[in-house]
Structures are given as structure tokens and as C-alpha cells.
Amino acid sequence: MKSDNIAMEDLPDSKYLKQRRLLTPLMSKKVPPIPSEDERKAYGEYHTNPISRMMFWWLNPILKVGYRRTLTENDLFYLEDRQRTETLYEIFRGYLDEEIARAWKKSQESSDDPREFKLPIYIIPLCLFKTMKWEYSRGILQKILGDCASATTPLLQKKLINFVQVKTFSNVGNTGQGVGYAIGVCLMIFFQVLMLTHAFHNFQISGAKAKAVLTRLLLDKSLTVDARGNHYFPASKIQSMISTDLNRIDLAVGFAPVGFVTIFPIIICIALLIWNVGVSALVGIGVFIANIFVLGLFVSSLMLYREKAMVFTDKRVNLVKELLKNFKMIKFYSWENSYQDRIENARNNEMKYILRLQLLRNFVFSLAFAMPVLASMATFCTAFKITDGKSAASVFSSLSLFEVLSLQFILAPFSLNSTVDMMVSVKKINQFLQHKDTNPNEFSVEKFSDSTLAIKVDNASFEWDTFEDEEKDYEEEAKTKDNIEDEDHNCATETIKGKITVDYKSDSDSISSTLTKGVKTAFPGLNNINLEIAKGEFIVVTGAIGSGKSSLLQAISGLMKRTSGEVYVDGDLLLCGYPWVQNSTIRENILFGLPFNQERYDQVVYSCSLQSDFVQFQGGDMTEVGERGITLSGGQKARINLARSVYADKDIILLDDVLSAVDAKVGKHIVNTCILGLLGGKTRIMATHQLSLIDSADRMVFLNGDGTIDFGTIPELRKRNQKLIELLQHQRDPGQDKEDLSNDLDIQGSTDEGQQIEHADEHKEIVKIIGDEEKAVNALSFQVYYNYCKLAFGKLGYISMLVFIIVSSLETFTQIFTNTWLSFWIEDKFVSRSKNFYMGIYIMFAFLYAIMLCFFLFLLGYFCVKAAERLNIKASRKILHVPMSFMDISPIGRVLNRFTKDTDVLDNELLEQLIQFLSPLFNCFGIIILC
Structure with missing residues (x-):
């Protein structure tokens, strides 16, 4: 809105x-x-x-x-060449291939079974570092220098405090010396800020490059991966990796080094603390070391919760993509509520793990944030117990050192968290990369030169790979991890499965294929196929439904796995199959990147009976067809798809049931003017169930249904093939139309053969269907923040907000007053009180701060997770009930991005940003109020 x-x-x-x-x-x-x-x-x-x-x-x-x-x-x-993705990818790919070969060789030495080989999880991070080693190393060096500057600045602060103390009480000392100390402190802070800014700049640039390189890697792999990889990593899962997992890797590249370079400022801080307050500093340092071990205990739990959450994240994204790609069908059958239940069920399961992850992560943050107070408490109590000497310069410079030391531990959880997320994402990417590439020998079509033959299939057999149900895999993986049963989801799935039939022509993310994956069909494959098709022949391929007509065309095209034999082709071949259209104009769909030839274009449009369709659209053939051709009928899609194939002007054209979506009159026109006319000199193989066309063919291929074929002229097959005779007996009576050539009547596409086509204007203006993406600029409305808080606090509303404000105020007060009480102790503000009185109250406030900080982060984490959950569910409910007109003008990718990248920001990134924003903000308010 x-x-x-x-x-x-x-x-x-x-x-x-x-x-x-x-x-x-x-x-x-x-x-x-x-x-x-x-x-x-x-x-x-x-x-x-x-x-x-x-x-x-x-x-x-x-x-x-x-x-x-x-x-x-x-x-x-x-961008210059050295910054372009193509250049970086070539460098990265070289390192990756080298590391994979080394890992494979090492695996072969330790195991004889190649199936046991797994890509080591360190390979991708290592290759990324090698690709950007100079830039990244420079950033690490700058981070070390900046941290060292921050660790040594308290030395000058101690000198400055000593000078001010002496100057104030005894008026001894050179003023210029104090000014020099002050300038030195400013210069050290400036150098620190400069180094850290450049370090994070280099880290962020490296992260962006890493994301670009890995995006290219995943896209390249998706084009070459074998059938098993395509099954277990469908397009929606790959899109989820690109939009979500690569974003986590991008963030980790910036934060991961923070945790590895902390050793340098830590050593400096420890040495200076010992020099400042003596051996008592070892007590506080021991608290920090103990904290490291405590943080380490939670690493495996963080990874476990992230992996469990990602199972349901992938499942939810699959459901949303399935919803968007089949929106019209879902609306038609009124399946909105069923899909909403499935999406919400997946989201609720996902959020259970994200909530646990965020609460555990915030507990780690609370330990890190409380460390300077607890460590300084342990140090000063020990020091003051041993000796009564309390130097303000030593105490407050030590506090600064503890702050620097704690900063490393505060950043460490962020580094740890981003590193954990990166390793989980890298593990997922490795699983995808580990799938084999398609064996080109199983799908290759050999070129040969022959004066008479266009296609030769020599004793070849073909088969489709079959796999287990992907939905079942998701559920089994989730149950293995946490014994979660999803009865509502199973019921919804079975209900929908009962209403849908398998359609092999649908893409991998459609309802038909997604909900029926793993269902084993009766089609056995193609066995011992022998074909010799002459140049210029018109061949009709027919047979019973499910006998393998389309499979034969795909086998000839090299799209079906060949188990034996050879396929030879003389000339350029094109398969005209599923009526796919891209989100562009009608003309661009027909040209498909080829140069515009007015005469050729007009002939193609007329032969495919498209001219009367152009009249219907405001912009004619320059009208955008919308997302997946949403504004076109089935017949219009089929004829545009046919026109694209005809305009390509290839030597051999394979037509897969191109007349099934047009009416009888249009079908007759296409057969006479296109298939037998404009394509008359081409080699044409047409798979169809329209038996009325067989008399127009030179020869026929009949699929027997058992994987074998019968090939010959029509009279020959009528004499010897009993199954063909039985199929022909089911034709209609002569008084009826010979065939119903339409599953989706498209009578407006009819045209008289003599109708003249209006010449297309090459420079005609494009009529747009898809709306432009809107981008918010200037300040966000207060309503945005209000709505987010309303969703976060839920039904209790103001009560929840009041509790959060009270806890935040107590956390801020205890933090500030802990140091304030320390100053009271140093100056012995209450003269009559003993050392134990000061020490007891100091310890009390220190532990109260740690407890209130934990409560504050827990509440903030809970409210953010609930806001993210409710926002996503609200968005899914909204998208399920929007009118079709909205989907007509909105690309799927734009809508899907709200449920992938934007949702991931709400689930994971926003909470960390709020912690970094609210903590100093509340501290500023607290200081102003207490002052």
C-alpha cells in the first residue's frame, strides 16, 4: 500500500x-x-x-x-574488466576446479567408493579468499591496525587523566603537555575510525563480489546438472539459495574476519590491564576466557536450529512459487484456503526454529554485552580487596580497556552468527554442486552428412529418470531432525492430488508436476528404435495417450536419456513443444532475438493464423503478453509458439501436438498454409492424436504403447498393425466433424484464408501490460513503524509495549549506574560507609545489569520474530485473495522476492540492526536523564 x-x-x-x-x-x-x-x-x-x-x-x-x-x-x-563478474568468475572457477581435483584425489586415496566423496565445506570460502586475496588481506590488515589503535588509546587517556588530576589539585604541569595528550587521543581515534572504515569497505566490496561470483556458479550449475540434481534442487530451491543463502554469505564475508583478528587487540588489552591494576586484572581476563568457552558451546546448537529452519524455509518458498505459477487454477478451483493452510503450517514450523535460534543468539549477545561490566567488577573488587589504592586514571583507563576488550566479544557473536549461517549455506550449495553434470554422451545427437536422409535413429533405446517424491523428502528430513508431523499438510496434499492429473508437458514447478513427483508412470521408455526419415518428408507420430509420442520427439532432439544406439541428424533441428512465452511483446516472442524481416514475418503470421488476434490487442503485435502469457488464451500461446518455430527457419522441425489448443477451422488453415505450405520443403515430424491428419503425411510412426514403434506408410501400417486399426475404429461418424481440434476453443483466432494481413510497423510503440516496480524514496511514513510495532506487540498491544519500555529502562539504568557507583567508590562519596558496602552494591548492580540485558534482548527477539511471522502470513493471505488483474501486471519474481529475500531480512537481519540501534539510543537517553 x-x-x-x-x-x-x-x-x-x-x-x-x-x-x-x-x-x-x-x-x-x-x-x-x-x-x-x-x-x-x-x-x-x-x-x-x-x-x-x-x-x-x-x-x-x-x-x-x-x-x-x-x-x-x-x-x-x-565497472572495469577487473571488477566484472565474468573476470572474477574465471579466476574463482580455476581455483575451485583445482581444489575439487585435490579433494577428489585425497578422497580416492582414503576410500575406494567414489560415492562416499563429499565436497569439503572449506573449499568455497577458500576459493573466494584466493580470488579476492589482495583486497581482503588489505581489509584484514586495516582491521588489525584499527583494533590496535583502539587498544592503545587508553594509554594516552591515562596520561591525560593524570595530568588533569594533578593540574586541578596542585596546579603543577605544563598546559601544552595536556593539550598534546588531548590531540594525541583525537589523532588515535581518527586513525582508528579511518582504518576500520576502510576495512569494512573492503569487506563489503569483497562480499558483493563473492555473491556475484556464486550467483554465476549456481546459474551455470543449474544449466548442466543431471536429472537427479534437477529433481532435488528445483528452480524454486535454486532461487532460494541465490536470494537468501548467498545474501548470508555476503554478510559473513564482512563479519567473519572480525572474530579472527581479535587476538591482537586482546593481547594488547590484557598486557595494559595487568600494567594498570596488577595481577588483579587476571581475574577479569579469566571471566572473558570463560565467556569464550561458553560461547563455543552454543555453536553447534545455532547451526542445528539454522539447518532445521532452512528445511521449512525451502518448503514454504516452494509452496509460494507453486501458488504464484498456478494462480489462475487455484482461483478457479477455490483452493485459496487449502494453500493458505499449507503455507501457514510451513511458516509456523519454520518460525519455531527461528524463534529458538534468535533467543539462543540473543542469549549469546547478552553474555557478550555484559562481559565488560562483569569482568571489570571482578577485577576492581579483587584489586580493592588487596590494596586500598584507587587511582582514577588507572580505574577509568582500565574501564576503557575493558570496553575495548568487550567490543571484541560483542562483535564476536555477530561474527560467529554470520559464520555459522555462511557455513550452513555453503553446505547447502555444496550439496547442489556435488550432483553430477549431465552426461553429454547420453543426450548427444550426432551430426552426419547424407544426400537423402535428414534423421537416422539406429537401434536406440531411451528412458526417463525416476525419483522419490520430493514432498516426502521434505517431511522425512524434518521429522528426522525433530519428529514433527504435519497431518494438516498431508491431508491438503492428498485432497489436491486427487483432483490433478499428470501432465508431462508442464514445467517442473507447476501443480501437476510438483504434487505428483515420484508417481511412477506405466510408460516404459523407448526400446530398439530404428528410423530413417528422408529430407522434406512429413511424418506423423501417433498412438494411444501416454504411449510416448512426445518422448520420441524429445529423444530425437537429444532431450531424453539414451541408453543405447545412436541418433544422427543432418541439418539444424528445432523442437516446437510446450507453448512457452516470455514476458515481452508478441513480436519479440516470435522473433526471439532474430532480425526482423518484414516479408518473412508477414508470411509466418498469416500461416499461423495470428493476424486477427493482433486486431484484438491495442498495440497489435507490439502488445506485451504479460507474465507467462497471462493475457493470452491457450490457442494464442500455441500459435505464437508455432510462429516462433516457423520464423526460425530450421531444416528440421519437430511439432509436438501444436493443434491441440485450436479449433477445427484454424487447425485446417495451419495445416494447409503452414505445415504443408510454408514449411513444405522442410523435414517435419508432428506428434498428434488427430488421426484425420495421417492421410496428409508421407509416412507414419505408430507408438505401440510398450516402448516399441511401427514405422511405414499409412497403407502398410493399416494392414499389419492391429492396435492402429483399433484406434482408427474410434473415430467419429462421417457426419460429425472429423476431429475436435480444440481443448481450449479459440474461435476468435479463426480467419478466412483469403483475409489480407495488415503489414506490421517495425517502429510501432510498445503497449505495456506489466506494471513498473515502485521504489520508495524520501522518509518512511510513521505508519510503517506503527504497523510494525503493532504486529510485534500483538493482541496485548500497549501492555507488551509498557513491559518492553520498563525492561529497557531498567537495563539502561543498571548499566549507567554501575559505572556511576564505581566513581562514588573511588572518591569515597559516603565517608561513613565501609569498603564492603560499596563492593556489595557494585556487585549487585553489575549482576542486575546482566539479568536485565538478557530480558531486554529476549523480549526484543521475541517481538521481532512475531512481527516477521505475522507480516509474512498477512502477506500470503493478501496475495491469495488479490484479483487476477494484479497478477497480470506483476512478474512472479517481483512478488516472490517479498517471500524470500525480504522475509529473510525480517527473520534474521532486522533484529541485529535493531540491537545495534536501540542499545546506544537508550544509553544516550539514560545519560541525558541521569545527568
């Missing part, structure tokens, strides 16, 4: 809007123009002076433009 005060940007048309910022009234009203493609500049970091690179001034021009108007693609830098 659009908010009234959020401007929207029309991305595809590169329109831009003025930004409304704080300083906008003070700036020029002239809006910077959008540069042309030639005016774009190279990525500026490598083409600027050292000072500009150090201070990031090279970004100023683009920041100025972005402050005054929304940015467009042409405002951004273009």
Missing part, C-alpha cells in the same frame, strides 16, 4: 524525483541532469589521489546528486 508522503520512482523509464531533505531549501533548485551512457565514469576509488581515496571524497559527486534527486543507473560508476 502506498503511503501519502512517500514518492514513487518509475524505474524502467529512468524517471527521477527531487529529494526532500533537511538542507534542500538552502540548495539550488536546478536538478542535476541524468548523464548519458558515454558520460558515465569508471569506479572512482582506483582513479583518484591518495587523500581523496583515504577520505572517500571520490564519492562526493554521486552523493551530491543523490541528495538532490533520486539516482538512476546512469548516475552510477561503470
